[in-house]
Amino acid sequence: MNAPQSYIDTHFERFREELFTLLRIPSVSTASEHKGDVRRAAEFLRERFAEAGLEHITIYETPGHPIVYGDWLHAGADKPTVLVYGHYDVQPAEPLELWETPPFEPTVRGGDVYARGASDDKGQAYTHVKAIEAWLKTQGSIPVNVKIILEGEEEIGSPNLVPFLESHTDLLACDMVLISDTSMFAPEVPSITYGLRGLAYMQVEVQGANRDLHSGIYGGAVGNPINALAEIIARLKTADGKVAIPGFYDDVKELTPDERAEYAKLPFDEAAYKAALGLADVTGEAGYSTLERASARPTLDVNGIWGGYQGEGAKTVLPAKAGAKISMRLVPDQDPHTIEELFIRHVESLAPEGVTVKVHGHHGGPPAITRLDFPGMKAAAQAFSDVYGKEPLFTREGGSIPIVGAFKRVLGVDSILMGFGLNSDAIHAPNEKFSLKDYHRGIKTSAAFFARLAQQPAG
Numbered sequence: 001m002n003a004p005q006s007y008i009d010t011h012f013e014r015f016r017e018e019l020f021t022l023l024r025i026p027s028v029s030t031a032s033e034h035k036g037d038v039r040r041a042a043e044f045l046r047e048r049f050a051e052a053g054l055e056h057i058t059i060y061e062t063p064g065h066p067i068v069y070g071d072w073l074h075a076g077a078d079k080p081t082v083l084v085y086g087h088y089d090v091q092p093a094e095p096l097e098l099w100e101t102p103p104f105e106p107t108v109r110g111g112d113v114y115a116r117g118a119s120d121d122k123g124q125a126y127t128h129v130k131a132i133e134a135w136l137k138t139q140g141s142i143p144v145n146v147k148i149i150l151e152g153e154e155e156i157g158s159p160n161l162v163p164f165l166e167s168h169t170d171l172l173a174c175d176m177v178l179i180s181d182t183s184m185f186a187p188e189v190p191s192i193t194y195g196l197r198g199l200a201y202m203q204v205e206v207q208g209a210n211r212d213l214h215s216g217i218y219g220g221a222v223g224n225p226i227n228a229l230a231e232i233i234a235r236l237k238t239a240d241g242k243v244a245i246p247g248f249y250d251d252v253k254e255l256t257p258d259e260r261a262e263y264a265k266l267p268f269d270e271a272a273y274k275a276a277l278g279l280a281d282v283t284g285e286a287g288y289s290t291l292e293r294a295s296a297r298p299t300l301d302v303n304g305i306w307g308g309y310q311g312e313g314a315k316t317v318l319p320a321k322a323g324a325k326i327s328m329r330l331v332p333d334q335d336p337h338t339i340e341e342l343f344i345r346h347v348e349s350l351a352p353e354g355v356t357v358k359v360h361g362h363h364g365g366p367p368a369i370t371r372l373d374f375p376g377m378k379a380a381a382q383a384f385s386d387v388y389g390k391e392p393l394f395t396r397e398g399g400s401i402p403i404v405g406a407f408k409r410v411l412g413v414d415s416i417l418m419g420f421g422l423n424s425d426a427i428h429a430p431n432e433k434f435s436l437k438d439y440h441r442g443i444k445t446s447a448a449f450f451a452r453l454a455q456q457p458a459g
């Protein structure tokens with residue numbers, strides 16, 4: 001084992017404690033009462049960047065949460081430049097009563113650390129900070145040029161990072177982006193993710209009368225916003241699981257027979273998948289497998305719905321308002337803005353008489369597919385083999401990382417998605433966890449990646 005790798009073993013206990021300190025900061029980007037906590041997380045990272053030996057360390061202010069940057073650029077002009085990206089913001093921890101231990105008190109059970117952000121993305125992003133430290137402390141150098149950017153707004157759609165990319169193309173110029181913010185295919189099955197879905201997120205609000213009404217006095221004569229909303233939602237999908245919005249599939253790239261054959265080869269256990277979710281059956285678009293439906297096909301889901309009486313017992317009320325949050329996962333080459341417009345036009349056309357319907361969009365992001373045939377991908381696969389002792393699988397995933405599309409569009413570079421999480425990590429949910437063994441191996445894989453990349457012929 002080389003010096004950086006043994007350094008990682010020797011110092012792992014401290015690496016774990018540092019991660020726990022970061023996990024104790026409730027850096028919830030969507031909640032304004034946590035604005036100071038998000039900044040504290042940025043400042044914590046700035047200090048760790050400095051200890052690791054990074055240079056040009058800067059906290060860039062934005063209209064929202066800050067961006068933390070550092071680099072080490074002395075490997076030589078003949079060596080590639082890697083831009084490491086990650087996010088230190090987290091999703092809200094609610095509902096708190098469903099956590100076995102408090103979300104911002106990291107607790108180890110069964111080899112996993114439980115805390116909000118453990119897997120998404122503090123634990124995964126921090127692997128690279130420690131890999132950089134391991135190189136600089138043992139060798140005084142890294143075999144390739146490294147830039148690292150950690151943002152505090154991924155969970156709200158990276159609204160300020162996109163303009164930051166556009167105005168800092170020289171600062172961020174690189175040959176490839178390295179990101180650990182995805183999942184392995186299964187425990188002990190390392191994987192490189194080469195496709196992510198995009199997102200268009202909508203809100204529908206339905207208004208009936210100017211106030212709640214007695215459903216006996218007015219029912220039958222006055223439009224009911226909940227009934228109207230239910231009718232609209234029921235018309236967004238067909239019985240065979242397709243999205244019923246006209247034009248929705250126009251830009252969808254069909255899977256090729258080769259891609260479908262690759263999907264079929266993945267070691268997917270559908271029975272175990274259903275059992276883990278407590279389901280008797282899975283469901284979705286007809287004609288596609290479960291894995292295809294969850295990663296390579298677009299879909300539409302209601303994420304929240306409200307209106308009317310929800311308290312104890314019965315209340316005979318005809319509500320004045322109802323609403324829903326509805327998101328669509330997108331695949332290449334669907335464009336979130338086009339889909340947003342198609343959704344608005346369709347929902348407005350479905351509005352029943354007697355109510356008014358308003359639709360607006362929230363944040364979103366484009367889908368992404370990255371190239372497989374460049375030196376960075378090869379180096380990433382070798383690094384996984386070095387540390388996990390097996391070749392990684394190449395998979396597509398259903399989640400979204402909005403900035404990946406912008407890296408391609410603005411900087412012209414592909415992203416290598418080297419995930420160390422698991423789908424069972426409960427990200428965004430109560431009892432989020434991250435395997436400490438994968439945290440350890442993640443640091444080693446990142447360190448090995450820098451070495452393997454330096455050995456690759458340029459191209």
Ligand code: BES
Nearest residue numbers: 120154155156157181182183397399400
């Ligand atoms: N890290 C996730 C995305 C992810 C998770 C990709 C697992 C692949 C596997 C990221 O932090 C995330 O949650 N993204 C959001 C989008 C964002 C705009 C809120 C998502 O996918 O819902």
Ligand code: MN
Nearest residue numbers: 120121154181
């Ligand atoms: Mn994430």
Ligand code: MN
Nearest residue numbers: 120155427428
């Ligand atoms: Mn997330």
